[in-house]
Amino acid sequence: DVVMTQSPLSLPVTLGQPASISCRSSQSLVYSDGNIYLNWFQQRPGQSPRRLIYKVSNRDSGVPDRFSGSGSGTDFTLKISRVEAEDVGVYYCMQNTHWPRTFGQGTKVEIK
């Protein structure tokens, strides 16, 4: 199975400051069609996961533009340009290039 490793696991951030989460995969996530199927999810306390980013850098509808994704191959990053109170929660990366689909262990974002 492809192992997804996130860092840090805990991220205290000051309101209005940037935040960055890393996700590394144990194998390349480049699919045979040339696409990279790497997604980012946000899970607010008591809620279901919500997809924010798909195929590395594409924002889902309704996702604020302060969220951005980047990366290639095995190394990916989710950035929040200016953290707001509503961004508190756990963030997960997930790959759907290989079977079985696998998630990172999660990064908990909290306000300092």
Add this chain to the structure above:
Amino acid sequence: EVQLVESGGGLVQPGGTLRLSCAASGFTFSSYWMNWVRQAPGKGPVWVSVINGDGSTASYADSVKGRFTISRDNAKNTLYLQMNSLRAEDTAVYYCARDHASDIWGQGTMVTVSS
């Protein structure tokens, strides 16, 4: 509005059975692969199973293979997960999620396996 609503969770004894349902609305259900994903208390999500649009192809995580069966009824816009021989480690919130990249999730249904 695109929506997934799970039901069927509850408390069951080890070795017992449970059938989960996921009612879909707001999109052409039969056009999408559908997943079950579970999340144990305090842990991250774990993919469980997937089924293609017409129900002819399914895949399972090794941890549930031979015990769980995914199916769908496109006439009823409903996804199912039949869970047999349940174990304590199957305790989790079970979510259905749409498509390979899980773009839409339901609210989840809690399954507790305990004596």
